[in-house]
Amino acid sequence: MTETVVHRVAIVGGGLVGTLAAIYFANRGWQVTVFELRKDPRHEDNALLSNRSINLALSVRGLNALKKLGLGLHEQVLDSVIPMKGRMLHVDRGRLVSQPYGVFGECINSIDRAQLLNLLLNTAEELANVKILFEHQLKYCDFDSGMLLLENHSNGSEVRQTVDLIVGADGAYSTVRNQLMRSVRMNFQQEYIPHAYCELNIPPVTDANGRSKFAMDPNHLHIWPRHSFMMIALPNTNKSFTCTLFMPFEEFGAIKTENDLMSFFQKHFPDSIPLMGEQNLKDEYFRNPKGPMVSIKCTPYNYKDRGIIIGDAAHCMVPFYGQGMNCGFEDVFLLNDFLDKYNVDDAKDINEFRESLNRALDAYTERRHTDAAAICDLAMRNYIEMRSDVVKxxxxxxxxxxxxxxxxxxxxxxxxxxxxxxxxxxxxxxxxxxxxxxxxxxxxxxxxxxxxxxxxxxxxxxxxxxxxxxxxxxxxx
Ligand SMILES: Cc1cc2nc3c(=O)[nH]c(=O)nc-3n(C[C@H](O)[C@H](O)[C@H](O)COP(=O)(O)OP(=O)(O)OC[C@H]3O[C@@H](n4cnc5c(N)ncnc54)[C@H](O)[C@@H]3O)c2cc1C
Missing domain, CATH: 1.10.880 (Transcription Factor Skn-1; Chain P)
Structure with missing residues (x-):
């Protein structure tokens, strides 16, 4: 292929996975445009626009994808994580039991979602061949012609763009996946679990010298397993903890007043009340949304050499293995690997480029679907392990x-x-x-x-x- 040809890719969704994919494609020398529905989260006013979890557990697969980029992101990320070496179980009456994750001191890492996303967005934007367009919502795309139709929410205008490859990284309710379903015979499976999640907070405490410190051991993922429901807490770098209460929708619905809430917490999580503070608990519980959780499997992920879905758009899992983002990052790394393996960028002409891209995307789909389905099932199973089995x-x-x-x-x-x-x-x-x-x-x-x-x-x-x-x-x- 002549050296002046630059391949163009549109990435729909500027979340964690889409932004990492943008950096990977830019590294290959492709011209990348990211279309993101939301406003730029790096501007203070927009930071809380998302309802997603505040912190995440980052583990080896996610770290590996950052490391293989070789841009120093891996080191920067490791500087801002809190390692968690095991689970700390809060069993009845506040008794604590530590269960290490690995026999060789292995840790998973708590990281601030917003901080990680901002780091990826900054890195992507520094690259000359990446353009990120916020407030652009994909409405429709035609894979055969590579055309995308978007709405620019900042001025209500319609935007059209034509590219060589469309990548859908637009999350669990993906528009690209919906469009893909019109072009391929996609098998699709979706399951909502009867449980919802609500985020709460344990603020830092002050020690005798007036210094702020963690209210609990920060190097553990804290779990209050209560059989049919549970609460977990992950540490943040500002010395607070983000707690997530996972419980059936009906149980959330049964807590209508502050009194209901306090008797529920007195009965099931008494040791957490002084840590959260009674008023803080009441405020957060009634203010914060009760989010649903869905598991989605589908196949295939691609349409010929024209379009592909990655991250939650391709496989959304319930959050109990802490693998959703890690798996999405691994998608990006593997997709890049398959493009290398099939020598997509070394094609001599456009036909060879299209053929090798098609083979690479087919091979990626075939391999990745089996693994994504496996982790979706494991994530589902791990909920029972975390809320009940761990104390047996x-x-x-x-x-x-x-x-x-x-x-x-x-x-x-x-x-x-x-x-x-x-x-x-x-x-x-x-x-x-x-x-x-x-x-x-x-x-x-x-x-x-x-x-x-x-x-x-x-x-x-x-x-x-x-x-x-x-x-x-x-x-x-
Ligand atoms: C409570 C909870 C806890 C979790 N904990 C962990 C954890 O500890 N570890 C872990 O690895 N994973 C965890 N996850 C999973 C993780 O959050 C997701 O897997 C990850 O965010 C997926 O990233 P993504 O970029 O694929 O999708 P998203 O983060 O959903 O990003 C998709 C982006 O696409 C944009 N978009 C959507 N539609 C359009 C459109 N039509 N046009 C343009 N843009 C669009 C959205 O605005 C969004 O920014 C957790 C999830 C939840 C809910």
């Missing part, structure tokens, strides 16, 4: 055994959480290995059980000698 004795014993086996055979036995959060092992491979390991554990436990019962039986019969059968059994065995 069998769960705790199993975790200890898994931890011990991982410490002894670090390559051959890896706990599921470690594979998902602290490795780049494919999500589907992690599930496969976890099931296989589970099978071996069950066989080992059953063998131990059978041996113990046989031994016990032998001893009983050996010393009681009550039946002919017992004598036969002993002499025969």
């Amino acid at each position: 004795p069998l769960y705790i014993i199993r975790k200890r055994i898994e931890g011990a086996l991982h410490a002894i055979f670090p390559k051959y036995f890896i706990p599921l959480y470690t594979m998902v959060s602290f490795s780049n092992i494919r999500y589907s491979e992690a599930v496969y290995r976890w099931k296989r390991q589970g099978l071996w554990l069950t066989i080992a436990a059953a063998t131990c059980g059978v041996c113990s019962i046989t031994n016990l039986l032998y001893l009983v019969l050996r010393y009681s000698r009550i039946t002919r059968f017992s004598r036969w059994f002993i002499s025969d065995s």
Whole structure:
């Protein structure tokens, strides 16, 4: 292809995933335009326009995608995170139990969503070949011609643009995905869970020297597991914690007055009341929205060489594995990898470019869908683990055994959480290995059980000698 040809990509959605994708495409030398529905979040007045969570858990997959860019983003991000080395369970009556995430001190990282997004937006905007247009809402797109039709909300005008590739990073309720459904035979599955979430806050406390400090241990993800619902808290760099209460909509609906709220908290989360402050709790609970949670799977993600969806637009998961953004960042890294693998930018002419791009996007979709579906299912399952299983004795014993086996055979036995959060092992491979390991554990436990019962039986019969059968059994065995 002649050297002067520059490929043009339109990225719909300037959230975390879309902005990272813009940087990756710009790094390849493509001309990038990002269309974002909202106002620029870096302006103070617009910062609270989003209802999304305030902080997020960033783990290895997300960090890896930032690191592979090689622009120093990874280091900058690590400077502004708070590492969390385990779960801190707030069991009945405020008793605390720490459960480390990994046997080798692995941590997930709490990061401010707005700070991360602003960093990505600043980095993208510094690149000469990236243009970010805020308040631009995609209304319609035609993949075959590469045409997008948008509304500019700042002046009500209509905007048209034609590009080589349309990337939909426009979140769970994606317009690009809706348009894609008209062009491909897309399988689509969506499930709302009966639970909602509401964010609350634990402010910093002041120590004897007047210095502000965290009200709880900041290096843990705090969980108040209450079986059918739960509350969690992640630390922020300003020494506060953002708590998220996850509960069925009906339970939220049953709390109508401040008295209802206080008796509910007295009953289920008494230790959190002095930390939040009674008035702060009341204000936040009644002011903050109760957000729904949805899980979305679909396939394929692309239409020929013309369009593709990534991030929540392609696979939206409930937030209980802390993987939504991490998985979206991994999408971007992998998509870039597939473009490299199929030599898309080395094509000699437009036909070769189109062919190799088509092959790259097809291969990406095929590989990614299996993994995205796997993590969507794991995220759903992890809700039960977090709100209920974590306090059950069998769960705790199993975790200890898994931890011990991982410490002894670090390559051959890896706990599921470690594979998902602290490795780049494919999500589907992690599930496969976890099931296989589970099978071996069950066989080992059953063998131990059978041996113990046989031994016990032998001893009983050996010393009681009550039946002919017992004598036969002993002499025969
Ligand atoms: C309570 C909660 C906690 C979470 N915690 C974690 C966590 O700890 N770790 C983790 O990894 N993930 C977490 N997630 C998931 C994470 O927030 C998402 O996976 C991530 O934000 C997805 O990024 P995205 O860019 O794909 O989508 P979004 O963040 O939704 O961004 C999409 C963007 O597209 C824009 N847009 C939408 N429609 C249009 C249109 N028609 N035209 C133009 N622009 C449009 C939107 O304005 C938005 O800015 C959590 C989610 C929730 C709800």
